Amino acid sequence: MEPVEVEGIEQLRELIGRELGPTEWLEITQEDIDKFADVSRDHQWIHVDTERAAKESPYGTTVAHGDLTLSLVDHFRPQLIRNDGVKMGINYGFDRVRFPAAVPAGTRIRARAEGTTVDELGDGGWHIVTKFTIEGEGQDKPVCVAESVGRALVG
Secondary structure, eight states: OOOEEEOSHHHHHTTBTOEEOOOOOEEOOHHHHHHHHHHHTOOOHHHHOHHHHHHHOTTSSOBOOHHHHHHTHHHHHHHHEEETTEEEEEEEEEEEEEOOSOOBTTOEEEEEEEEEEEEEEETTEEEEEEEEEEEETTOSSEEEEEEEEEEEEEO
16 A cells, blocks of 8 residues: 655644554564564563463464554554644554554564544644554454554645
């Protein structure tokens, strides 16, 4: 899917309630999980000990950190929307973050998004909320659902 190109706030408002996506698939490898464990310093066995996970994990393998999955919103976002009319955008945080299903090593994931809120802050600033749903290939439940909260300076 080609990203939707947005030049201004009115076009962003038109995306409220509209589903964008899906993105391209992205495989989450054990190497990805290990690197994230190193950076986050979260080396819990369910993520990094492949032998133990094969024996003791209900998934039969290691699983990605939920925070790794959440962090990939920033990978998926430009595949869904291009904000050429925005001078500067910042990540203001996330609301309503959930991980309904695990991401076993080797799983391919992709995302969909839906605009939910576009509010003016004044002085060219905007508060923008986008709901992201990340799904795992062949899984019934999403692997992550989160509202991405951003601030943008337009004009």
